[in-house]
Amino acid sequence: MNSFWNERYGQRDFVYGETPNVFFAETLGTLKQGTIILPCDGEGRNAVHAARQGWEVNAFDLSEAGKAKANLLALKYGVGINYQLKDAATAIYLSASVDLVVLIYAHLPPLVRKKLHRNVIKWLKPGGKIILEAFCPDQLKNQSGGPKDIEMLYTKEMLEDDFHGMSIEVLAYQHIQLNEGKFHEGPADVIRMIATKL
16 A cells, blocks of 8 residues: 555655645634644645644655655745654554644545544544544545545444544535545545544
């Protein structure tokens, strides 16, 4: 899997674009700046956007090529990000240490997903939030990206179970038009969530 992402991110262009995910950017704009973790952040478009908005940014991904692109993008915009090479299954941060965790298209095998989601809850301070956007099963009929394995697509029931005990403020399926580089372009079916740790 790491070689797949290194090959994809090794292209000259930013394959998912340089601008942040729309739902993430809109939601971030309503929050007070603090400390953020962005797992599986690829080429860093969301991490760099958060840094430009005054957040203290931690991001990680498996891909060395993704990290290199993220650091280039941060340099372009004159911001600093703490981007590390980590596996979603084993990534470690201090408990109750961050204000926000952002999961944008972080599609993982079920056991890894559950482990990451449990850890995300631990990393958040009380009152800290999660912003999530991912493809749902209806995405299988579209050509705008995402895994073709239904076990790696997200449902409301899955997220309610994974984040049981959090206050879920937004949990909704959306049919949207994606314009995030050549691999996320066209009609798409996604699920969006905003939740707060009690």
